Amino acid sequence: MKLMLALVALFSILSLPARGADGLAGEDKGFVITPKYFEPSAGSTGGGMGFSYKIRKNITTTDLAKDAYRVGDLDFKAEGNVAFNRNINPSDFLKTGLELNYVYQRSSAVTQGGPGSKCDPTNPDTVQACEEEAQRSRAGDALALIAGLVTSLESDQKFEKRNETFGAHLTTLYRPAPASFANQANPLDWPFRLLRGLSGHPMGFSPSADAFPKVRLALERVKPGKDKDRAAILGETPDYNRANVELDMTSPVGVLQGRQVKFEWSWRYFKELGPPDAIQAAGLDQYRYSAAALSLDSGWKLTYATGKLPLGREGDAVWELGYKIKLD
Numbered sequence: 001m002k003l004m005l006a007l008v009a010l011f012s013i014l015s016l017p018a019r020g021a022d023g024l025a026g027e028d029k030g031f032v033i034t035p036k037y038f039e040p041s042a043g044s045t046g047g048g049m050g051f052s053y054k055i056r057k058n059i060t061t062t063d064l065a066k067d068a069y070r071v072g073d074l075d076f077k078a079e080g081n082v083a084f085n086r087n088i089n090p091s092d093f094l095k096t097g098l099e100l101n102y103v104y105q106r107s108s109a110v111t112q113g114g115p116g117s118k119c120d121p122t123n124p125d126t127v128q129a130c131e132e133e134a135q136r137s138r139a140g141d142a143l144a145l146i147a148g149l150v151t152s153l154e155s156d157q158k159f160e161k162r163n164e165t166f167g168a169h170l171t172t173l174y175r176p177a178p179a180s181f182a183n184q185a186n187p188l189d190w191p192f193r194l195l196r197g198l199s200g201h202p203m204g205f206s207p208s209a210d211a212f213p214k215v216r217l218a219l220e221r222v223k224p225g226k227d228k229d230r231a232a233i234l235g236e237t238p239d240y241n242r243a244n245v246e247l248d249m250t251s252p253v254g255v256l257q258g259r260q261v262k263f264e265w266s267w268r269y270f271k272e273l274g275p276p277d278a279i280q281a282a283g284l285d286q287y288r289y290s291a292a293a294l295s296l297d298s299g300w301k302l303t304y305a306t307g308k309l310p311l312g313r314e315g316d317a318v319w320e321l322g323y324k325i326k327l328d
Contacts, residue, residue, distance in 0.1 A: 019143040031055050034301065036322035038088045041304075050083035054324065059098075073101045073148075081305075086157050088318060093309035097165075108177070109244075140178060146171040150203025150218065152311060161227050165242075167220030177207040183207045192263055199254030211251040218244040222272075223293035227311075229260045233278045241273040256296065262294045270310055287312070299324045 032054045034060035039047035055078040060281060062072040080094035102226050119130035147170045154163040176183040189211035197205040224230055224237040246268045253261045267290045275285035306317040 009118045017151045019250070030057070031327040032324055033327065034322040036320045037215055038083050038085075039319040039321075040088050041317040041319060046085075046088075048088055050081070050085075050089065052081045053078045054077070069105045073099070074120045075099045075101065075102055077152075080157075083155055088316075089157065093157050093311055094157065095152050097150060099148050099150045099169075101146050101148030105142070106144075108172060110268040134267045141180065142175040144173040146173075150220070153307040156311045162226075164223040165220045165227065165282060167218055167242075169216060171214065171216040173214045174212050176209075176212065178209070182212075183209055186211055187196075188213070188249060189251050192253050195254050196252055199256075201252055201255050201260070204251060207253045211249055213227035213249040216244075216245075216246040216248075220244065229282070229284060230279065233252075233284075234276060243271045243273060247279045253294065260297045262295050262297075264291075264295055266291050268275060268309065295324075 006013045023096050031293050034052045038050055055076065056239070057076040059074040059076055063070075078094075078096040078099055081089055082094075082126060083089035099211075115244050117129075120126045121130060140262075145191050148168065149166075150169050154162065154165060165266060171203060176186075184207055186207060191205060192211070193205050194205050195201075220242050221239060222242050223239045227237050249264045250264045250266075251261055253263045255261065268288070270283040270287040272279065279285050287308050287310050289305070289309045291305040292303055293303040295301040301320075303320040303322075304317070305320060308316070
């Protein structure tokens with residue numbers, strides 16, 4: 001009952017016009033803030049208000065090839081999840097940093113106008129036939145590779161714990177051709193294909209290439225600061241190496257009152273490499289965090305988050321309801 005009253009109140013306060021939604025094919029640029037209501041799924045702690053924020057700002061871009069498919073980027077990134085009552089925030093993690101990236105993109109052409117085709121790209125009367133042929137084409141796949149150096153500052157909400165990090169990452173993003181076997185057979189998308197078809201989504205039972213996960217691998221050198229837990233165990237806070245794996249995917253689910261509903265899922269894993277026995281025994285050498293969400297094109301987003309990120313010490317599960325506002 002308490003959760004329902006809070007949701008009604010939040011809908012009334014934040015009934016704003018649509019401002020856009022995230023997509024894996026291209027992250028929102030600028031400043032995105034999402035006021036939220038947090039509700040723990042267990043325990044005696046009550047719910048409360050808060051917000052998340054995400055900043056993606058390109059500082060400079062340099063073309064490294066004439067076709068502009070190879071570029072160098074310097075990006076500023078900041079994100080965090082803040083609950084006014086920090087005890088109901090499962091992430092307990094703010095991250096701000098810079099990335100110097102090399103971006104490679106490759107895409108194959110869509111096959112059109114072959115022998116026996118009803119499509120003539122120069123004839124406007126065959127537009128529909130060309131569109132249908134493009135959808136059937138086994139070409140038209142795309143791959144993006146992003147590799148670079150990263151440096152960041154991680155902290156909790158009150159900046160009582162802090163990590164300085166420096167390392168490198170490799171991120172892959174693959175979009176298969178519409179009619180390829182990989183796209184048609186993707187097991188991650190099958191439940192949502194059925195829901196799309198039943199809800200009258202324009203895609204019907206067709207597969208979504210966005211359901212292929214984005215994969216990010218990173219290796220970082222971590223310099224802890226003000227970490228009382230590690231200091232109490234080791235007597236000091238020496239630097240250490242850490243591996244990080246992140247997976248993200250999204251897929252259209254259906255249509256609700258004329259708005260598209262999408263499913264979004266992310267999973268993060270952090271592992272200290274060669275941790276001291278005392279750190280491993282205390283469970284401070286690895287962290288897992290996952291979030292599953294349903295988002296509406298109007299900006300509303302319902303998320304179930306569980307686990308913990310570095311600097312968090314207690315795992316938890318929390319429901320979050322928020323409305324995303326994009327500021328250019």
